[in-house]
Amino acid sequence: MGRRLSTRLFNVCIASLCKAHKLEKAESVIIDGIRLGVLPDVVTYNILIDAYCRFIGFDAGYSILHRMREAGLTPDIISYNSLLAGATRNCQIDQSLDLFDEMIQRGIPPDVWSYNTLMHCFFKLGKPDVANKVFKDIILGEHSPSTATFNIMMNGLCKNGYTYNALMLFRNLQRHGFEPGLVTYNILVTGLCKIGRLGSARRILKEIGESGHIPNAITYTTVLKCFFRKKKFLEGLELLSEMKSKGYTYDGFAYCTVIGALVKIGKVKEAAEYMMDMMKTGIELDMVTYNTLINMYCKTGEFEEAYKLLDEIEKKGLECDRYTHTIMIDGLCKAGNIEGAAQHLKYMNMLGFDSNLVALNCFVDGLCKVGQTDDAMKVYKSMEVRDSFTYSSLVQNLCRERRYHSAAKLLLSCLRSGMKILKSAQRAVLLGLRHSGFPGEAKKLKSKIRIARILSH
């Protein structure tokens, strides 16, 4: 009894170290434990499999299985399901299928979790048809489906562009007595918001209330994000105050949504208030949170604060990502510090972030804004990949300098490459040509635009 209890406590300790990403420490605790006579059991190894899969990779997780056998222990269904989850996280379907073979061979029959994970893997690979076959197999097979089976199915359908099918499945299940949990509702709300069906999303939100569930951070941030994306700022702010009046506690995700949205609509003062709130709660800042804050400081021109955060990130052992660099480059450009932006771009390339389209687009726009349009054109010509942002920005800036013929040329090459361009950029070129004494050119351009559009469809 004493021995079992200490192994359990030992596993709790290993699990919390693994959760905190401290794998080396967890390993050294295991060694200490062995010295003290507490031997790792199947649960210990299962915790390690999951952590190694999550933080290092599938192969590292799989190697724990060997260690387990060497220690004289037999992997169980949880060991295999953790490995399946690891393979699914990286969309390694071959490894998943090999694991199924291995499980059957070793006399550990896959359970409903194994099939759920397999179905999830096919959805992640963008193969909803195969995923659907797995789903049918679960329904008709010997295992009864779990709530997660339906959740993974509905989530997979939404992510693969079949949100309405997910909604139909949901209604069908409800008719058969299925009682959705908050996760199910959130999956549907997310799916509907992603395709812009705010009305339907709101109906689901109402149903959540009627079902007796209480919407959580995820529900709110999802709907909030959708309001802001659809430029329904007023409704977004109303929802925000509703959340506030309900005494709703935010987490890091919710704070990022709110701060990001407020910065976007220029309400930086309010954004800063939310930032202070967030700091008070003592939330552990991750890269996304840092990026959100750096973006806020860049937009208010407080670069010193932004650089302080960059130092803090480094001290914490975190690594800036492409968002961080893009935010810095855009911020410096917007503040007119094109030199600083160019330097940061070089620094970013030095770090190995070599094909950052968004950062280059910001730089091109920044160069135009300080009147260095020819330099912007040079950068544009050197770019391996361009998108609708690149062209829209250049065309608009060329028009501002009354260089309508160059703008027209770029406009056409954009449309001829099958990309869209901002309507306002198109209008600027056509109006510019017309009003600067080239109405004939404008007319010709209009026809060319029409043909380019037809050909690109």
Next chain:
DNA sequence: TTAGGGTTAG
């Protein structure tokens, strides 16, 4: 052990 929300540009 599985599933859901957050950060960048015209």
